Amino acid sequence: RVQFYFGDERCVPPDDMRSNYRMACETLLNHVPAAPENVQRIRGEEDPALAALTYELMLQRVFRTLQPPVFDLICLGMGDNGHTASLFPGTAVLREHSRWVAPQYVEVMQTWRVTFTAPLINAARNVVFLVEGAGKAEMLARVREGPFDPDVLPAQMIQPQHGQLLWLVDAGAAANLKEVR
Numbered sequence: 472r473v474q475f476y477f478g479d480e481r482c483v484p485p486d487d488m489r490s491n492y493r494m495a496c497e498t499l500l501n502h503v504p505a506a507p508e509n510v511q512r513i514r515g516e517e518d519p520a521l522a523a524l525t526y527e528l529m530l531q532r533v534f535r536t537l538q539p540p541v542f543d544l545i546c547l548g549m550g551d552n553g554h555t556a557s558l559f560p561g562t563a564v565l566r567e568h569s570r571w572v573a574p575q576y577v578e579v580m581q582t583w584r585v586t587f588t589a590p591l592i593n594a595a596r597n598v599v600f601l602v603e604g605a606g607k608a609e610m611l612a613r614v615r616e617g618p619f620d621p622d623v624l625p626a627q628m629i630q631p632q633h634g635q636l637l638w639l640v641d642a643g644a645a646a647n648l649k650e651v652r
Contacts, residue, residue: 475505476530478545478592479557480513482522482574482583490515519574519583526585527572539571539594547592549602552579553610553624557586560623564588589628596634600626605643612647 477491485492492512500510511529514522534540547555557575558565564575564586571591576583592598602611614626615638621628630636640648 473505473509474533475500475510476542477511477513478547479584479586480515480522482515482519482585484516485512487515513572513585515585519576519585523570523572523574523585527570530571539591542595544597544599545587545592545595547598547600547626547629549600549607549611549614549626551607551610553614553626555600555626555629556592557584558589558625558628560625565622565625565628589625592629593631594634595631598629598631598634598636600629600636600638600640602638602644603641605646607644608646608648611640611644612649616649 475495477495480491481487481489483489487493492515511526511533513526517525530540531537549555550559552560554560557577559575559577559579562575562577564573567573567588568590570588572585573588574583574585610624614624617624619627
């Protein structure tokens with residue numbers, strides 16, 4: 472009965488090596504008894520604006536609400552530039568307050584993406600960041616312990632309104648943190 476949704480997707484076909492859907496299938500979905508009808512992928516092969524709108528309308532229909540739906544759990548990663556989902560530094564989607572799902576051109580990667588917005592993520596009951604590797608240690612310390620600057624460090628935007636936020640990090644990623652619990 473578990474439903475799977477995607478917080479972001481690269482605008483590529485589902486069988487492309489860069490597809491989040493493909494990666495999720497290869498590492499998780501093909502190895503658990505998830506019914507195909509319970510996996511709601513973002514159609515990255517479509518026009519980004521259409522894919523974002525279609526996904527948002529599907530969420531409105533499934534959750535029967537015009538307010539951001541309350542997901543039980545949203546799992547996120549954090550890039551070495553402080554991005555999460557496809558909320559990249561300096562992008563317009565960081566200032567989105569009404570849309571739940573938005574298209575975003577990521578200049579540094581020269582590609583389109585479709586992403587959950589911060590208001591949608593922050594409505595979740597539980598948000599978990601999974602961060603690994605020494606290459607992210609400096610950025611993780613900036614995000615967790617540095618000044619609040621979400622335009623530069625988008626991961627700082629993730630602060631669930633009525634839910635829990637948990638950071639699961641390995642020793643390499645935690646190396647520069649002053650306080651580790």
